[in-house]
Amino acid sequence: xxxxxxxxxxxxxxxxxxxxxPQIGLATxxxxxxxxxxxxxxxxYDFTQLxxxxxxxxxxxxxxxxxxxxxxxxxxMTAFCQEMGEYAKQILWGQMVQGRQTAWQVLLLxxxxxxxxxxxxxxxxSGVSQSGFYVMYMLLAVLLLSxxxxxxxxxxxxxxxxxRLMSAFLPVFFLIVAVQGQLTAAAMYECSLLLLRGIxxxxxxxxxxxxxxxxxxxxxxxxxxxxxxxxxxxxxxxGLKMLAKTGFGAAVGFQTIQSLLLPYLDVVKGGxxxxxxxxxxxxxxxxxxxxxxxxxxxxxxxxxxxxxxxVVLVAVSAGPLIQLCVMGILYHGLxxxxxxxxxxxxxxxxxxxxxxxxxxxxxxxxGVLLLGIFIGIACACFGQVG
Amino acid sequence: MEVMTVGILGIAAVLLATQLKSVRSEYGxxxxxxxxxxxxxYTVSRWGTVLxxxxxxxxxxxxxxxxxxxxxxMIGIAYTIQLCAGLCKDAGYSAIAGQIETFGKLTILSxxxxxxxxxxxxxxxxxxxxx
Numbered sequence: 001x002x003x004x005x006x007x008x009x010x011x012x013x014x015x016x017x018x019x020x021x022p023q024i025g026l027a028t029x030x031x032x033x034x035x036x037x038x039x040x041x042x043x044x045y046d047f048t049q050l051x052x053x054x055x056x057x058x059x060x061x062x063x064x065x066x067x068x069x070x071x072x073x074x075x076x077m078t079a080f081c082q083e084m085g086e087y088a089k090q091i092l093w094g095q096m097v098q099g100r101q102t103a104w105q106v107l108l109l110x111x112x113x114x115x116x117x118x119x120x121x122x123x124x125x126s127g128v129s130q131s132g133f134y135v136m137y138m139l140l141a142v143l144l145l146s147x148x149x150x151x152x153x154x155x156x157x158x159x160x161x162x163x164r165l166m167s168a169f170l171p172v173f174f175l176i177v178a179v180q181g182q183l184t185a186a187a188m189y190e191c192s193l194l195l196l197r198g199i200x201x202x203x204x205x206x207x208x209x210x211x212x213x214x215x216x217x218x219x220x221x222x223x224x225x226x227x228x229x230x231x232x233x234x235x236x237x238x239g240l241k242m243l244a245k246t247g248f249g250a251a252v253g254f255q256t257i258q259s260l261l262l263p264y265l266d267v268v269k270g271g272x273x274x275x276x277x278x279x280x281x282x283x284x285x286x287x288x289x290x291x292x293x294x295x296x297x298x299x300x301x302x303x304x305x306x307x308x309x310x311v312v313l314v315a316v317s318a319g320p321l322i323q324l325c326v327m328g329i330l331y332h333g334l335x336x337x338x339x340x341x342x343x344x345x346x347x348x349x350x351x352x353x354x355x356x357x358x359x360x361x362x363x364x365x366x367g368v369l370l371l372g373i374f375i376g377i378a379c380a381c382f383g384q385v386g
Numbered sequence: 387m388e389v390m391t392v393g394i395l396g397i398a399a400v401l402l403a404t405q406l407k408s409v410r411s412e413y414g415x416x417x418x419x420x421x422x423x424x425x426x427x428y429t430v431s432r433w434g435t436v437l438x439x440x441x442x443x444x445x446x447x448x449x450x451x452x453x454x455x456x457x458x459x460m461i462g463i464a465y466t467i468q469l470c471a472g473l474c475k476d477a478g479y480s481a482i483a484g485q486i487e488t489f490g491k492l493t494i495l496s497x498x499x500x501x502x503x504x505x506x507x508x509x510x511x512x513x514x515x516x517x
Contacts, residue, residue, distance in 0.1 A: 108447055120460075127491060128494060131460060131498060132460055135453070136457070139453055139501060141505055142505055145509065149511075152515070213513075216509065216513070
């Protein structure tokens with residue numbers, strides 16, 4: 001239930017960020033009345049380096065930073081939404097096609113295992129039925145571990161890239177605020193940013209390794225006929241989820257961050273969209289609290305160039321998020337499909353891979369939110385001490 | 387109809403062996419052995435049909451053919467051991483039957499060791515990537 005709330009919260013955050021920011025409409029009106037010739041002004045900015053980085057991160061996509069900024073400035077939301085929709089559809093379809101192949105292999109192996117095990121029951125006293133089951137289960141475990149390994153690589157690479165971005169930004173940031181001279185005020189911002197980088201490191205190194213071990217233990221548990229590792233796996237799973245939430249809570253609860261976000265939370269608290277989202281039964285409170293926090297962060301990144309930066313962040317982070325989500329749902333669906341025909345240990349092993357992918361997606365989503373907060377704080381700091 | 391043939395063959399062998407037991411018990415044992423071998427031929431022909439189907443399925447499976455042939459060998463070993471041990475028990479030599487069964491189980495265990503090693507290797511690589 002909680003997992004569903006977080007998914008709903010993240011999806012609504014993305015939608016509200018793209019469509020619910022009141023500043024977009026205001027910016028459009030201001031531009032059309034006061035600055036009819038924003039093209040010339042935009043030409044003064046050099047986006048070459050930025051475009052190069054974006055091409056590295058999104059090689060197959062036609063989006064350019066300048067195009068996104070121009071569409072936002074012109075208020076051409078239809079074309080913009082169409083492009084974003086096409087991009088999301090591409091990733092979703094690509095992952096479905098890729099995931100289908102491996103899911104089919106797992107299904108075949110599990111069904112073949114079930115057939116063989118039942119066939120071997122023709123020999124009641126020799127134990128060949130059990131031996132045959134163990135051999136098939138071990139082959140299935142090898143396949144599932146290689147599939148889950150690829151999912152972990154997706155999450156770790158993306159989290160590492162975000163962490164590197166934060167690390168690269170910090171020295172530049174420290175230098176700028178030192179030159180500005182207002183060191184006392186900047187010190188608190190620096191602490192916040194360092195804390196965020198530390199939590200990102202925790203997600204990337206500690207929690208993803210923990211998730212690996214958790215899934216491995218759940219698969220190994222199926223080799224035993226009795227429940228030998230159930231308590232250990234439950235404890236580890238709960239510990240990882242709590243650690244991820246605690247890390248995120250520590251980042252958001254940190255005083256300076258709160259003092260940056262709270263003024264904007266007040267502005268958006270009365271917002272119509274947030275109120276409507278909060279009225280949804282079951283998930284309303286979660287959506288409202290996540291939307292408040294996310295909108296508060298997004299409100300910091302005010303101008304169109306900043307908004308384009310948020311769009312690029314969403315585009316870059318959407319890929320791995322969708323991939324992990326599709327994998328998680330696919331393997332849960334596969335477990336449900338195998339339940340009538342396979343042994344419960346086989347079903348448990350396949351479901352473990354699904355759970356692992358969904359937990360990776362959750363941790364990665366929290367990492368993306370941390371990066372958004374990081375960017376917001378940096379922008380706010382430049383605005384206040386600059 | 388082969389099911390009827392095998393059933394009648396088995397019952398006839400048992401009835402004759404019962405009669406021969408009172409006269410010459412060893413002839414009863416030979417009769418049971420002969421009937422067992424004859425029924426084994428019928429069983430092997432049935433297994434042939436099943437194996438053909440399994441071989442077709444293995445082409446779709448995402449595992450090395452070596453592992454699938456290991457599984458099929460396990461079935462063959464189990465059947466052979468069961469037949470031989472059963473005949474020994476019928477003849478009254480359960481110690482020999484036990485020895486045959488133990489050997490069969492150890493053979494099955496040794497056949498499954500490469501799969502265990504493959505799993506351990508995968509786990510080792512999996513953990514090394516993460517830690």
